[in-house]
Amino acid sequence: MQNYSEALSVIYWDMRTGAPKKGLAQRAEVIGTLSAELFALQTSEELGNILLHLEQEELDFVTRRLFEEVKKGYNESKKIPSDEFKAYTILQAKSEAAWEEAKAASDFQIFLPYLKEVIDYQKRFVGYWGIKNGSAYNTLLDKYEPDMTTDMLDQLFGELKATIIPLVNAIKASPNKPNTSMLFEHFPKAGQHAASLELLEQLGYDFEAGRLDETVHPFMIGLNSGDIRVTTKYDESDFRSAVFGTIHECGHAVYEQNIDPQLNGLPLSTGASMGIHESQSLFYENIIGRNENFWKHNFAILQKHSPEQFGHVDVVEFLKAINFSEPSFIRIEADELTYPLHIMIRYEIEREIFNGDLQAEDLPRVWNDKYEEYLGIRPENDAQGVLQDTHWSGGSFGYFPSYALGFMYAAQWKHAMDQDIPNFDELLSRGELAPIKNWLTEKVHQYGALKKPNELILEGTGEALSATYLANYLKEKYTTLYQL
Amino acid sequence: MQNYSEALSVIYWDMRTGAPKKGLAQRAEVIGTLSAELFALQTSEELGNILLHLEQEELDFVTRRLFEEVKKGYNESKKIPSDEFKAYTILQAKSEAAWEEAKAASDFQIFLPYLKEVIDYQKRFVGYWGIKNGSAYNTLLDKYEPDMTTDMLDQLFGELKATIIPLVNAIKASPNKPNTSMLFEHFPKAGQHAASLELLEQLGYDFEAGRLDETVHPFMIGLNSGDIRVTTKYDESDFRSAVFGTIHECGHAVYEQNIDPQLNGLPLSTGASMGIHESQSLFYENIIGRNENFWKHNFAILQKHSPEQFGHVDVVEFLKAINFSEPSFIRIEADELTYPLHIMIRYEIEREIFNGDLQAEDLPRVWNDKYEEYLGIRPENDAQGVLQDTHWSGGSFGYFPSYALGFMYAAQWKHAMDQDIPNFDELLSRGELAPIKNWLTEKVHQYGALKKPNELILEGTGEALSATYLANYLKEKYTTLYQL
Numbered sequence: 002m003q004n005y006s007e008a009l010s011v012i013y014w015d016m017r018t019g020a021p022k023k024g025l026a027q028r029a030e031v032i033g034t035l036s037a038e039l040f041a042l043q044t045s046e047e048l049g050n051i052l053l054h055l056e057q058e059e060l061d062f063v064t065r066r067l068f069e070e071v072k073k074g075y076n077e078s079k080k081i082p083s084d085e086f087k088a089y090t091i092l093q094a095k096s097e098a099a100w101e102e103a104k105a106a107s108d109f110q111i112f113l114p115y116l117k118e119v120i121d122y123q124k125r126f127v128g129y130w131g132i133k134n135g136s137a138y139n140t141l142l143d144k145y146e147p148d149m150t151t152d153m154l155d156q157l158f159g160e161l162k163a164t165i166i167p168l169v170n171a172i173k174a175s176p177n178k179p180n181t182s183m184l185f186e187h188f189p190k191a192g193q194h195a196a197s198l199e200l201l202e203q204l205g206y207d208f209e210a211g212r213l214d215e216t217v218h219p220f221m222i223g224l225n226s227g228d229i230r231v232t233t234k235y236d237e238s239d240f241r242s243a244v245f246g247t248i249h250e251c252g253h254a255v256y257e258q259n260i261d262p263q264l265n266g267l268p269l270s271t272g273a274s275m276g277i278h279e280s281q282s283l284f285y286e287n288i289i290g291r292n293e294n295f296w297k298h299n300f301a302i303l304q305k306h307s308p309e310q311f312g313h314v315d316v317v318e319f320l321k322a323i324n325f326s327e328p329s330f331i332r333i334e335a336d337e338l339t340y341p342l343h344i345m346i347r348y349e350i351e352r353e354i355f356n357g358d359l360q361a362e363d364l365p366r367v368w369n370d371k372y373e374e375y376l377g378i379r380p381e382n383d384a385q386g387v388l389q390d391t392h393w394s395g396g397s398f399g400y401f402p403s404y405a406l407g408f409m410y411a412a413q414w415k416h417a418m419d420q421d422i423p424n425f426d427e428l429l430s431r432g433e434l435a436p437i438k439n440w441l442t443e444k445v446h447q448y449g450a451l452k453k454p455n456e457l458i459l460e461g462t463g464e465a466l467s468a469t470y471l472a473n474y475l476k477e478k479y480t481t482l483y484q485l
Numbered sequence: 486m487q488n489y490s491e492a493l494s495v496i497y498w499d500m501r502t503g504a505p506k507k508g509l510a511q512r513a514e515v516i517g518t519l520s521a522e523l524f525a526l527q528t529s530e531e532l533g534n535i536l537l538h539l540e541q542e543e544l545d546f547v548t549r550r551l552f553e554e555v556k557k558g559y560n561e562s563k564k565i566p567s568d569e570f571k572a573y574t575i576l577q578a579k580s581e582a583a584w585e586e587a588k589a590a591s592d593f594q595i596f597l598p599y600l601k602e603v604i605d606y607q608k609r610f611v612g613y614w615g616i617k618n619g620s621a622y623n624t625l626l627d628k629y630e631p632d633m634t635t636d637m638l639d640q641l642f643g644e645l646k647a648t649i650i651p652l653v654n655a656i657k658a659s660p661n662k663p664n665t666s667m668l669f670e671h672f673p674k675a676g677q678h679a680a681s682l683e684l685l686e687q688l689g690y691d692f693e694a695g696r697l698d699e700t701v702h703p704f705m706i707g708l709n710s711g712d713i714r715v716t717t718k719y720d721e722s723d724f725r726s727a728v729f730g731t732i733h734e735c736g737h738a739v740y741e742q743n744i745d746p747q748l749n750g751l752p753l754s755t756g757a758s759m760g761i762h763e764s765q766s767l768f769y770e771n772i773i774g775r776n777e778n779f780w781k782h783n784f785a786i787l788q789k790h791s792p793e794q795f796g797h798v799d800v801v802e803f804l805k806a807i808n809f810s811e812p813s814f815i816r817i818e819a820d821e822l823t824y825p826l827h828i829m830i831r832y833e834i835e836r837e838i839f840n841g842d843l844q845a846e847d848l849p850r851v852w853n854d855k856y857e858e859y860l861g862i863r864p865e866n867d868a869q870g871v872l873q874d875t876h877w878s879g880g881s882f883g884y885f886p887s888y889a890l891g892f893m894y895a896a897q898w899k900h901a902m903d904q905d906i907p908n909f910d911e912l913l914s915r916g917e918l919a920p921i922k923n924w925l926t927e928k929v930h931q932y933g934a935l936k937k938p939n940e941l942i943l944e945g946t947g948e949a950l951s952a953t954y955l956a957n958y959l960k961e962k963y964t965t966l967y968q969l
Contacts, residue, residue: 004518007511008492011499023694024712027491027750034488038522191675210507228508266511 003266005039010224018214018232044078063269066451070268077144080129089122093395100394107384109365112394117361119396120354127355138355141399145275146406147453151352154402157409157468158345164472166375168479169339172326173377175483179321183314188240192306196240197233197247199302204251204285205438206231207258219246221253221282226265229257240307241323245286252285253278255438259446273445274454275400279407280414281445287337287408288415288474289437293320294430324482328376330385337408338475339376344405346371347390351398410458412471414444417462487750489523494708502698502716528562547753550935554752561628564613573606577879584878591868593849596878601845603880604838611839622839625883629759630890631937635836638886641893641952642829648956650859652963653823656810657861659967663805667798672724676790680724681717681731683786688735688769689922690715691742703730705737705766710749713741724791725807729770736769737762739922743930757929758938759884763891764898765929771821771892772899772958773921777804778914808966812860814869821892822959823860828889830855831874835882894942896955898928901946 012032016025042048052075055068078086096115103112124137133140134150142149197213207229216232219242223229231250236242256272264270272278289295296316303319304311311319326336332343350367353359359367368387373379380386392400418440419425428436444461458466479485496516504512526532536559539552562570580599587596608621617624618634626633681697691713700716703726707713715734720726740756748754756762773779780800787803788795795803810820816827834851837843843851852871857863864870876884902924903909912920928945942950963969 004515007515008496008519011496011515012492015495015499019696021692021694021696021712021714023691024709027709027711030750031488031491031495035492207507208505210505212503212505225508225511227511228505230505266514 002039002042003268005035005042007225009035009039010222014222014224014230017216017218017220040078043074044083048075049079063263063267063451067267067269070450074268077130081126082129085122085125089126089396092118092122096396097391097394100388100391104384104388107382107388109383109387112388113361116364116393119393120361120398123396123398124355136356138352138399141351141355142402143399145400145403147274148455149276149402149406151356153466154348154352157466158341158348158405160468161341161405161409161472162345162375164476165338165341168475168485169326169328169342169376171485172338172479172483173328175485177483179325180318181322181325183310183319184241184322185238186307186310187237188307188310190235190237193235193237193240193243196302196306197243200244200247200299201231201251203299203432203434204248204289205255205434206251210258211254213247219250221250221257223254223257223271226257226260226262226270229254240303240310244303245290245323248290249282249286252282255285255441256281256446259438259442260449261447261451264449264451269450271450273448273450273452273457275403276406276410277445277454277457279403280410281407281441283408284411284414284441288411289429289434291320291324291337292426292429293317294426296320296323297430298432321482324478326479326483328378330372330378330380331389338479341405341408341471342375344401346375347401348405351401355398406466409466409468409471410454412474413458413462413467414441415474416470417444486523486526487752489519489526491709493519493523494706498706498708498714501700501702501704524562527558528567532559533563547747547751547935551751551753554934558752561614565610566613569606569609573610573880576602576606580880581875581878584872584875588868588872591866591872593867593871596872597845600848600877603877604845604882607880607882608839620840622836622883625835625839626886627883629884629887631758632939633760633886633890635840637950638832638836641950642825642832642889644952645825645889645893645956646829646859648960649822649825652959652969653810653812653826653860655969656822656963656967657812659969661967663809664802665806665809667794667803668725668806669722670791670794671721672791672794674719674721677719677721677724677727680786680790681727684728684731684783685715685735687783687916687918688732688773689739689918690735694742695738697731703734705734705741707738707741707755710741710744710746710754713738724787724794728787729774729807732774733766733770736766739769739925740765740930743922743926744933745931745935748933748935753934755934757932757934757936757941759887760890760894761929761938761941763887764894765891765925767892768895768898768925772895773913773918775804775808775821776910776913777801778910780804780807781914782916805966808962810963810967812862814856814862814864815873822963825889825892825955826859828885830859831885832889835885839882890950893950893952893955894938896958897942897946897948897951898925899958900954901928 009032012028012035016028020028048071052068052072055064060068081089092115096112096119099115100112103109123141127137127140130140133143134148136151139150142151142154194213194215201208201213210227211229211231214230214232216234219231219233221229221231231247231254233243233247233250253272256278257270260270272281293316296319300311300316300319304314324336326338328339329335332340332347335343346368349371350359350364353367354361365383365387369380372386390401392398415425418437421440422428422436425437428434445457448457452460455465458464493516496512496519500509500512532555536552536556539548544552565573576599580596580603583599584596587593607625611621611624614624617627618632620635623634626635626638678697678699685692685697694711695713695715698714698716700718703715703717705713705715715731715738717727717731717734737756740762741754744754756765777800780803784795784800784803788798808820810822812823813819816824816831819827830852833855834843834848837851838845849867849871853863856870874885876882899909902921905924906912906920909921912918929941932941936944939949942948
């Protein structure tokens with residue numbers, strides 16, 4: 002199973018890093034053949050028997066967790082009648098194509114019939130999988146963030162919202178707007194590439210166990226424990242997509258590069274959850290990558306590779322510019338302060354689809370109302386609004402909360418790290434990141450999926466996940482930046 | 486089978502274009518799993534039954550050829566007892582490692598025990614496969630060049646040798662030595678890459694059905710009919726490895742990019758033989774790429790990307806330099822005139838191993854004697870002599886002749902092309918290569934493996950393969966260049 006899955010990952014990486022388009026149709030056949038074989042193995046009677054046998058055995062800790070993870074995957078696949086699963090796979094492909102078309106035309110109606118069908122399937126699947134912790138949506142949440150519930154999210158997001166919205170409003174009212182014009186000056190691609198490589202080196206990325214390539218939608222992919230690749234995107238009139246994208250994916254990659262080698266080749270050699278994974282990428286991107294001291298050390302890299310753009314810029318001005326905050330429509334372009342609001346909107350909509358009676362046809366209106374309520378802006382069309390993300394077209398309901406959870410985890414790691422590494426800022430300013438990476442490896446990376454998210458955060462920080470640390474981080478940072 | 490084979494090709498390409506080294510051990514497991522499944526399909530009872538059934542059917546031309554090719558592969562795998570095949574696969578890996586070690590230490594004795602065993606296996610395999618056209622070595626030749634025999638090779642190489650050796654001696658004696666110093670000046674990698682891309686474009690390579698990457702040992706790989714990739718190697722103190730390497734691989738790629746789409750997805754969508762494949766790469770590299778008129782049009786590309794090196798150089802001087810000929814020890818670095826002699830030496834040795842009684846322990850001496858006889862130089866050590874090529878370590882006996890056959894085919898295609906395209910040189914000097922490519926597509930490319938090598942050359946040129954055209958090409962070219 003691991004070998005088939007790795008072969009598929011190589012093909013997936015290749016398709017997203019420059020595979021020639023005329024070969025893609027035939028490549029889809031290859032994916033079909035390997036996926037079918039993988040699915041057959043994942044749902045085989047043989048595997049079922051092994052699981053049944055292990056159920057009754059005394060298992061050591063690693064084998065127990067391995068058993069649990071494999072069983073979870075087995076049940077997820079096995080409980081759905083195979084005809085239905087196959088039909089759903091075909092629907093997914095059509096739905097994703099319809100979403101692309103709808104987004105290009107900015108017309109939700111093109112996507113609506115597919116979306117309705119995808120939701121119906123997901124509701125039926127929840128029926129097969131069983132209600133978890135009292136609600137249908139919890140079953141979906143659990144796929145991405147084990148044991149997460151709407152009760153917890155309502156509490157966490159509620160607290161966060163109460164901090165963020167007043168901050169956003171205060172910033173709107175503040176006269177202290179940074180000058181951001183230097184961000185959009187021409188930065189040649191070759192220089193961005195060279196800068197990305199230098200930053201990865203500085204951040205502790207192991208190039209003997211990975212590589213950096215160009216793509217359209219950046220991602221990190223762990224092919225195996227010794228081959229953890231990152232990708233980025235070069236926009237010559239906005240270097241941030243490459244530089245912060247690279248730092249973000251580096252956080253994901255450093256996580257997987259530092260999992261305990263004893264888990265090599267096992268399905269446990271991966272992140273504990275989407276949220277924990279995102280906690281590492283956001284720790285790197287925001288807690289490190291938007292920190293003044295980090296740039297005191299590294300701004301010279303940007304100045305070297307784009308001297309006309311940055312040669313005359315002061316690092317403090319640069320810091321203000323990259324931390325500029327303003328409500329905007331597109332989630333993936335949002336700044337760190339407003340970003341969680343984009344997630345809350347999606348979470349509330351998903352929760353009401355599965356736990357309430359929100360209908361697919363009402364999504365554009367509900368979406369726009371919530372943007373107006375939370376961010377004070379109203380999308381002018383569907384492309385700018387409800388159609389911007391691909392997740393729902395593929396049926397990934399329950400995924401969005403991970404992004405905001407990751408930021409909460411990250412802030413809580415930072416709070417705990419401050420006890421052990423009081424000179425965090427000083428280390429950054431000297432470019433000595435090893436103690437920081439080692440702390441994260443000790444508390445998070447090494448375990449892979451051996452521990453569950455709630456175990457990791459409790460054992461690593463001494464308490465359960467709380468929104469307070471992120472709220473405090475944002476309040477302190479933006480109050481200072483905007484002199485509120 | 487095609488899908489498994491394509492997945493393996495993606496992995497193979499990836500391993501040779503920058504896959505991180507720490508992931509390779511695990512990737513080998515993936516290759517093992519997919520190869521085992523592919524071998525099981527290739528030797529399955531089901532496939533055997535299909536072949537048995539088709540044997541008795543009336544088949545259309547394409548299906549008949551498909552049947553023949555699949556049957557040839559089936560027999561090749563099936564006739565070897567599977568235990569023996571497995572043991573041989575393990576031996577191959579060990580033998581290749583031993584060859585690498587021996588080459589690094591320049592010590593044939595390290596490699597000898599493995600080479601002996603590989604030869605023993607190959608002799609046994611010939612026994613299983615059956616003697617073809619009267620001799621054991623013909624069976625091996627047929628794997629790479631269908632229907633080729635030692636009788637034909639003795640005649641072809643004999644004629645060629647009678648032309649080449651006097652030319653090589655006359656050049657040695659000639660006072661007209663070109664100045665080659667400009668070849669070795671610094672040419673930055675980025676410029677070589679840009680020049681390679683421009684040359685590929687000019688030569689008709691389809692970038693929507695391929696890509697160019699960097700590697701250590703350049704190769705072309707056809708993943709599927711819409712994904713035919715080339716690779717090259719950048720040596721900053723000898724641009725020829727990238728530029729002529731790229732042109733060479735482009736010839737292979739243009740062949741596969743122009744196979745009739747009706748063969749897509751079939752095992753016939755590949756070259757007719759190693760020799761015919763090499764005829765296309767050598768047509769591009771030598772007949773086009775070392776032609777004065779080609780460089781009259783394209784020298785500006787090199788001047789643009791390396792102005793200090795070439796800005797003051799006259800194209801005629803450049804031409805003389807890139808066509809410089811001199812006996813040398815290493816096959817892959819040899820010029821086009823002496824290259825066939827390197828092949829003849831290997832051919833004669835292989836023939837005597839399988840048809841005569843040449844023993845592995847005698848190879849270094851026989852090798853060195855032949856270099857002295859044919860090229861007038863004697864290798865000083867094993868690395869420079871018998872250990873230079875990897876082929877024998879993997880058991881690829883019968884492969885070497887393809888390289889020289891390819892050059893003979895290429896010269897014969899050129900002779901036939903002259904009748905249809907009398908203004909060949911003029912087209913090159915204007916950079917109009919489409920008519921030349923289209924001619925090759927009409928006579929060679931489109932058929933893929935639908936026709937056999939002897940059918941292609943007979944139908945495309947009106948006669949069987951002859952050494953005369955290559956002999957004439959070399960005589961005319963080098964007599965003029967060196968004013969002999």
